[in-house]
Amino acid sequence: EVQLVESGGGLVQTGGSLRLSCAASKFTFSSYEMNWVRQAPGKGLEWVSYISSGGSSIYYADSVKGRFTISRDNAKNSLYLQMNNLRAEDTAVYYCAREKTMVQGVIITRVFDYWGQGTLVTVSS
Amino acid sequence: DIPMTQSPSSLSASVGGSVTITCRASQSIRTYLNWYQQKPGKAPKLLIYSASTLQSGVPSRFSGSGSGTDFTLTINSLQPEDFASYFCQQTYSPPFTFGGGTKVEIK
Numbered sequence: 297e298v299q300l301v302e303s304g305g306g307l308v309q310t311g312g313s314l315r316l317s318c319a320a321s322k323f324t325f326s327s328y329e330m331n332w333v334r335q336a337p338g339k340g341l342e343w344v345s346y347i348s349s350g351g352s353s354i355y356y357a358d359s360v361k362g363r364f365t366i367s368r369d370n371a372k373n374s375l376y377l378q379m380n381n382l383r384a385e386d387t388a389v390y391y392c393a394r395e396k397t398m399v400q401g402v403i404i405t406r407v408f409d410y411w412g413q414g415t416l417v418t419v420s421s
Numbered sequence: 422d423i424p425m426t427q428s429p430s431s432l433s434a435s436v437g438g439s440v441t442i443t444c445r446a447s448q449s450i451r452t453y454l455n456w457y458q459q460k461p462g463k464a465p466k467l468l469i470y471s472a473s474t475l476q477s478g479v480p481s482r483f484s485g486s487g488s489g490t491d492f493t494l495t496i497n498s499l500q501p502e503d504f505a506s507y508f509c510q511q512t513y514s515p516p517f518t519f520g521g522g523t524k525v526e527i528k
Contacts, residue, residue, distance in 0.1 A: 331517075341457075341465065341508055341519040357516060391464055398470055405471050406512045407455050411464035 305415030
């Protein structure tokens with residue numbers, strides 16, 4: 297079955313940096329768009345960033361734009377999130393999620409069909 | 422961005438009972454609405470997409486409906502494993518925003 301395994305989380309001081317990784321297996325990673333989604337403790341889900349299958353299209357949530365950088369290495373089946381200038385409000389579990397296109401007749405919709413187990417990032421002063 | 426509002430934020434129900442969760446979009450999203458289930462300490466799991474289509478392997482006691490701005494997730498004959506949090510997500514227009522979540526607890 298599809299596997300997504302995040303790593304790289306930890307405790308970092310305000311203003312510091314972390315690089316998260318997501319190792320993908322059991323599917324053709326290079327064929328899928330990928331996302332990072334985060335969840336602050338006890339809170340809901342917040343989409344963070346998107347990258348197209350080839351890496352040419354990238355989007356960010358306004359809350360992280362200019363501080364976070366998403367990238368991927370299709371040869372290594374890996375997704376990354378470089379997080380700089382971290383703030384207390386970035387404290388969350390970060391999930392990588394595979395995006396899949398579902399076709400139903402003329403309707404084409406997108407879902408996040410597989411998620412990793414998450415990695416916790418704690419930003420403390 | 423399209424804000425998504427879920428209600429209630431939490432509810433209590435009995436095993437064997439039924440619950441209905443509502444998700445409202447700030448503008449029409451047609452049927453570009455997904456539902457996810459999340460258990461404590463676990464990743465979200467896709468339940469329903471396109472407002473009413475069950476993901477493969479999801480039990481038929483789960484159902485979704487709605488279009489435009491108003492959507493519902495209904496769980497009939499609640500099982501112990503259904504007590505979890507549920508999130509809606511719009512995929513009509515990026516960024517693909519989520520609702521705030523609804524926690525379903527055992528009464």
